[in-house]
Structure formats: structure tokens, C-alpha cells
Amino acid sequence: MPEQPRTAAVTAVVAGVPVDTRHWIGGRRVASAGTFTDRSPIDGRALAEVSRGGAAEAGAAVAAAAAAFPGWAATPRAERARLLHAVADGVQQRLEELAQVETADNGALLRSHRRGVMPRVAHNFRFFADRLLTLDHEDFETRGHSNHVSWDPAGPCVLITPWNAPLMLASWKVAPALAAGNTVVLKPAEWSPLTASLLADIAAEAGLPDGVLNVVQGLGDEAGAALVSHPDVRRISFTGSVPTARRIAGAAAANLTPVSLELGGKSPLLVFADADLDLAVDLAVEQYDNAGQVCLAGTRLLVESSIAEEFLRRFAVRAAALTPGDPRDEATDLGPTVHRRQLDRIDGFVRRALDAGARAVVGGGPDEDLGGLHYRPTLLTDVAQDSEIVQEEVFGPVLTLQTFDTEDEAVELANGTRFGLAAVLATGDPERADRVTARLVAGTVWVNCFFVRDLRAPFGGSRHSGIGREGGSWSFDFYCDLKNTVTAPKGGPGHG
Structure with missing residues (x-):
């Protein structure tokens, strides 16, 4: 797909903020032949004509993530953490713009976005950057043999996020996936896609290497379906409805791709x-x-x-x-x-x-x-x-x-x-x-309280409310392949 020139046709101005409506794939903007209309719930007006991705864009994004994976996985923890802190700095610097755009896009309260939601986005990136640097398991011995547990990056991850808290829930997935050394394809909800595009800009400005974070916009049955069924995807994380989760789990099962599902509630x-x-x-x-x-x-x-x-x-x-x-x-x-x-x-x-x-x-x-x-x-x-x-x-x-x-x-x-x-x-x-x-x-x-959340705690649901837990080390457990290395004592062969 050829790179498209940045023109008025591919840029929407939302609450005074320019937002590129194309995908972000392999470190460049890519347009689709078709678009979908993103409307504001505040007054029903069209905010943007957004590139409508499908199998071609999904394939290109996964390929870009796969190509970038070896280099990112080999990047030292301290450097990955530094870059995630740079992303958090970018979020903080553009907090008002992000709040304004997201309120226009999904209708949630601007005061909440300013005071709570967008600061939480920056915090999510900082938390997982810092957690990465302390991720460790004490070595232990088995009949004189040493055991060493490590968290190995898994590979390209597909992250599918909902419309009710678009950027916060995206950062809740993107930050630990990137911290773990994985590359990411983020697919935002079609009813609120705009801040995901701004996140791509922020990540690029922070110095994230090309292909490490990719954003594909589109409908679930088109872009989403192509992403979750791709054989080169190593992890899928989804927040949304139970019926959609069933379809994702079925597609992932064909490739034995691990899934994390944060679903509905009736609490x-x-x-x-x-x-x-x-x-x-x-x-x-x-x-x-x-x-x-x-x-x-x-x-x-x-x-x-x-x-x-x-x-x-x-x-x-x-x-x-x-x-x-x-x-x-x-x-x-x-x-x-x-x-x-x-x-x-x-x-x-x-x-x-x-x-x-x-x-x-x-x-x-x-x-x-x-x-x-x-x-x-x-x-x-x-x-x-x-x-x-x-x-x-x-x-x-x-x-x-x-x-x-x-x-x-x-x-x-x-x-x-x-x-x-x-x-x-x-x-x-x-x-x-x-x-x-x-x-x-x-x-x-x-x-005697509600909605007190700490990223050190596990988060997820039981029964039809989901599979898996996120937060703290639980996020790294999902986004990594855990490995135990057993070494024989010096001076002789070992036997299990």
C-alpha cells in the first residue's frame, strides 16, 4: 500500500485538534479505499471520515509488527521503560487535546477526561514501565540445580478496545504489551477511534521504533475479524461483549493463540x-x-x-x-x-x-x-x-x-x-x-467504596465476565512466554 500524502481529506479537526484519519502501519500513515463516518454523540454531527481497514490493512499491520518484533524484543528493559515514559510525557503534554477529542468522540464528561481518565492514561504507561524494571522471580534450587524464571516476549499482539473509555483502556493493554517486549496492533472501536490515532502520533514523537505500535481502524467484522484470525499473532486481548468474545475465541482457537477477555458485567x-x-x-x-x-x-x-x-x-x-x-x-x-x-x-x-x-x-x-x-x-x-x-x-x-x-x-x-x-x-x-x-x-x-483501582491489583472477571487477569505481574504473565531455566551444579552432570 503506497503512503498517502497528508491533505485535508485525511485530516479531521475535532475540538480544534487535527486528527489524522488514516491507519498507522509500520511507522507511516496508510489510507484505505473506503471510509466509515465517525459521529459525535453530543450533537450527531460527523466528526471524521475514517479509513476503513480490512484484511489487507490487517495483514500489513501484523507483518509490520512481526518485522519490528526481533529488534524491540532485544531492546534492553531500561530502554523500553525510557520510551514508555516518553509516551507518558507526550500524553501529559497533550492531555487537554486528548480530553477534548475523546469527549467529542464518545460523549463522556470532559471534566472526567481532564481530571481522571487522561492522567490515568499517562499513569498506565509509567506504571508498566517501572514494573518492567522490577519484574523478577527469586532463583531457587532443586537438588543442587538452580532454577531461573524469565519472561520472554511473545510476539505480535492484537489489542481490541471498546468505546466507553477508549484511550484509557487502550493504554491498559498497550503499555504492558510493549513493556513486555511485544509489538502491537491496536484496533479501536469504530464508534470512538480518534484518540487511538493521536496515540500513534504521540508514540512516534516519543521515539518508538517503526512497527512497534500499529493502529488499524475499521469495523469488527472486517478489520477485527482479519486480525484475530491471523496466524502470526501471538496474543489477543479484547474488552467488550460476550458474543464478540465468543467469535474471537473461536478464531484464536484455530491458531492456538492465547486470549485475554475482559467482558460484561451485571454486578x-x-x-x-x-x-x-x-x-x-x-x-x-x-x-x-x-x-x-x-x-x-x-x-x-x-x-x-x-x-x-x-x-x-x-x-x-x-x-x-x-x-x-x-x-x-x-x-x-x-x-x-x-x-x-x-x-x-x-x-x-x-x-x-x-x-x-x-x-x-x-x-x-x-x-x-x-x-x-x-x-x-x-x-x-x-x-x-x-x-x-x-x-x-x-x-x-x-x-x-x-x-x-x-x-x-x-x-x-x-x-x-x-x-x-x-x-x-x-x-x-x-x-x-x-x-x-x-x-x-x-x-x-x-x-463501602467504589471504583478504587490500583494497577498492582489483578483485574478481570469470573464466569462470563472474562478470562484471565490484568494488572501488576499478571499482565506480564499474559503478554510473555514464561520460561524456567534449570542449570546443573558446576563440576558434574545433572539429572532431574
């Missing part, structure tokens, strides 16, 4: 009568963050019967105080959903639940005053445990409330879905907290 938020009720209500309302488009959200409120009425009263007051609106406004608490298809999907779940007998005590439909892609924060009661609205991930600002009378009943309800990503527990009894958390099926449990 419970348990509130016991001994909880600080104001804190519990605050935690529950916090689940509307990012218009409910958060995989970890505790969308199933499980409240002890004796306090349910008072909990509902306080919750309704707090939810009514949320300010919906333009996500670029500092006063806005609740922005739009990401896409018309997503809004319709959310509303479909709610309408079917209402038809089945659920009651909307808060919200219950699109925001008619704001229009567009705004959906009112919603809380549904009178829902059965086996109902669709309780069992399936909505991924919008929709919560359900069920009551329980005993600790056993609370745990049974909490574990009563096919998911196991996270759980939130509100209680004033430390012994109860220990008992309940030990019984919950979840990758992360928060007790």
Missing part, C-alpha cells in the same frame, strides 16, 4: 441495614457514571427489606439532583449515550421490563427535554430474578432494585447471574463484610 450492589445509608445511596447513584456505560457498574441494587423504603426515598432525591446535559459543560453529571443503536438498545430493555410488570420509580425512558442520545437515569423495581432486565447487561443508566431479608438470600441474589465481574458491598459490620465478600463470585469487590 450487584448490596446494602445491609447496618450500612451508612447516605453512603450507600451515594454509591448507588455513582453507578450512573458515564451514562451507565461502565462494565463494572453495580447495576443490581440489593437492599435489605427493612431499609428499602427509606433507601428509595433518599435515592430518588439524589438522582433528581443529577444534572444531565452537554458533557463539555463542567456542571453536567450525565452526558449522552454513545450511539443511536446503543440508546435504542437501552430503551428496548426498559420497555420490555415495564411491559413485564416492572415499575419505574426513577426515569424510565429517553430524556425528552434534551433529546438526542440522552437517556434519563432510571431505577426499576418489581423485577424478578430470572427477568431479562436482571440477567442481561444493559450498559446504560438503568438500575434495578430487589430486596432481601437474610444474608444468605443477599448472596444468592448477588451470585444469581452468569456474570462475575465486580460487586459493591455497603455494611457497617466488618465481620459481615468478610463473610459476604468470601462468598461473592466477582473479580473485584468494593466494601
Whole structure:
């Protein structure tokens, strides 16, 4: 594919920031014959015509990653770490631009991007750069023989990221994959591809060698399918839906390619009568963050019967105080959903639940005053445990409330879905907290708090919420081939 000249046709200006809409392959910009339209969820306007990759672009990107792999894998740890810190510096320097572009692209709050999300992107690169330098396992002996564990780079990695936190979740995968000595092909979601292109620019400016990071844009059934089925790919990491994960796992199985899957959730938020009720209500309302488009959200409120009425009263007051609106406004608490298809999907779940007998005590439909892609924060009661609205991930600002009378009943309800990503527990009894958390099926449990994340901790889900763990050394375990070298003692042959 010939290199294309940089012209207005391949550059979009988003929130005043020029964004190249072509792929980044082998250290150069490459255009496709076709494009797809990327629209802002804020007002529906077209932000960019983005190069629509397919099998040819996927193949070229994997080839570029494979060609760059030997040199990058042989790069000393300290140099790889230095370059990742340089990428973090670039993110920090362009933090406002990244925040503005991502808000325009996916509709999440600008204040969150400025204060939390984009600083976290830089932190992700710094954390894994530093972790690389301390990655070690103590040598040990077996009948006089020494054992030495090492983490060998695996090869080209395909990383497929979602639209709800595009750059942060990309950095959560890209940083450890690169730190481990692998090369990367990043495929961003087609509903929010723009900051991945800016990341390619930042990485190039930081001095990352050509082909070490590649970005291929396009649709999942085209570019994504070609990437995950490529025989030269050594690792696949995906964050997204269960149905897509099944297709990826099937394609990866044909090549025996290891996969890491961070999937959906239907997490419970348990509130016991001994909880600080104001804190519990605050935690529950916090689940509307990012218009409910958060995989970890505790969308199933499980409240002890004796306090349910008072909990509902306080919750309704707090939810009514949320300010919906333009996500670029500092006063806005609740922005739009990401896409018309997503809004319709959310509303479909709610309408079917209402038809089945659920009651909307808060919200219950699109925001008619704001229009567009705004959906009112919603809380549904009178829902059965086996109902669709309780069992399936909505991924919008929709919560359900069920009551329980005993600790056993609370745990049974909490574990009563096919998911196991996270759980939130509100209680004033430390012994109860220990008992309940030990019984919950979840990758992360928060007790009297929510969304406190540390990269030193493992992250991932159980059951249909995923395969594998990321964070800390767990990321390196996935992105590397672990090797144990056994050496005989000096002065004679060894036998196992």
C-alpha cells in the first residue's frame, strides 16, 4: 500500500485538534479505499471520515509488527521503560487535546477526561514501565540445580478496545504489551477511534521504533475479524461483549493463540441495614457514571427489606439532583449515550421490563427535554430474578432494585447471574463484610467504596465476565512466554 500524502481529506479537526484519519502501519500513515463516518454523540454531527481497514490493512499491520518484533524484543528493559515514559510525557503534554477529542468522540464528561481518565492514561504507561524494571522471580534450587524464571516476549499482539473509555483502556493493554517486549496492533472501536490515532502520533514523537505500535481502524467484522484470525499473532486481548468474545475465541482457537477477555458485567450492589445509608445511596447513584456505560457498574441494587423504603426515598432525591446535559459543560453529571443503536438498545430493555410488570420509580425512558442520545437515569423495581432486565447487561443508566431479608438470600441474589465481574458491598459490620465478600463470585469487590483501582491489583472477571487477569505481574504473565531455566551444579552432570 503506497503512503498517502497528508491533505485535508485525511485530516479531521475535532475540538480544534487535527486528527489524522488514516491507519498507522509500520511507522507511516496508510489510507484505505473506503471510509466509515465517525459521529459525535453530543450533537450527531460527523466528526471524521475514517479509513476503513480490512484484511489487507490487517495483514500489513501484523507483518509490520512481526518485522519490528526481533529488534524491540532485544531492546534492553531500561530502554523500553525510557520510551514508555516518553509516551507518558507526550500524553501529559497533550492531555487537554486528548480530553477534548475523546469527549467529542464518545460523549463522556470532559471534566472526567481532564481530571481522571487522561492522567490515568499517562499513569498506565509509567506504571508498566517501572514494573518492567522490577519484574523478577527469586532463583531457587532443586537438588543442587538452580532454577531461573524469565519472561520472554511473545510476539505480535492484537489489542481490541471498546468505546466507553477508549484511550484509557487502550493504554491498559498497550503499555504492558510493549513493556513486555511485544509489538502491537491496536484496533479501536469504530464508534470512538480518534484518540487511538493521536496515540500513534504521540508514540512516534516519543521515539518508538517503526512497527512497534500499529493502529488499524475499521469495523469488527472486517478489520477485527482479519486480525484475530491471523496466524502470526501471538496474543489477543479484547474488552467488550460476550458474543464478540465468543467469535474471537473461536478464531484464536484455530491458531492456538492465547486470549485475554475482559467482558460484561451485571454486578450487584448490596446494602445491609447496618450500612451508612447516605453512603450507600451515594454509591448507588455513582453507578450512573458515564451514562451507565461502565462494565463494572453495580447495576443490581440489593437492599435489605427493612431499609428499602427509606433507601428509595433518599435515592430518588439524589438522582433528581443529577444534572444531565452537554458533557463539555463542567456542571453536567450525565452526558449522552454513545450511539443511536446503543440508546435504542437501552430503551428496548426498559420497555420490555415495564411491559413485564416492572415499575419505574426513577426515569424510565429517553430524556425528552434534551433529546438526542440522552437517556434519563432510571431505577426499576418489581423485577424478578430470572427477568431479562436482571440477567442481561444493559450498559446504560438503568438500575434495578430487589430486596432481601437474610444474608444468605443477599448472596444468592448477588451470585444469581452468569456474570462475575465486580460487586459493591455497603455494611457497617466488618465481620459481615468478610463473610459476604468470601462468598461473592466477582473479580473485584468494593466494601463501602467504589471504583478504587490500583494497577498492582489483578483485574478481570469470573464466569462470563472474562478470562484471565490484568494488572501488576499478571499482565506480564499474559503478554510473555514464561520460561524456567534449570542449570546443573558446576563440576558434574545433572539429572532431574
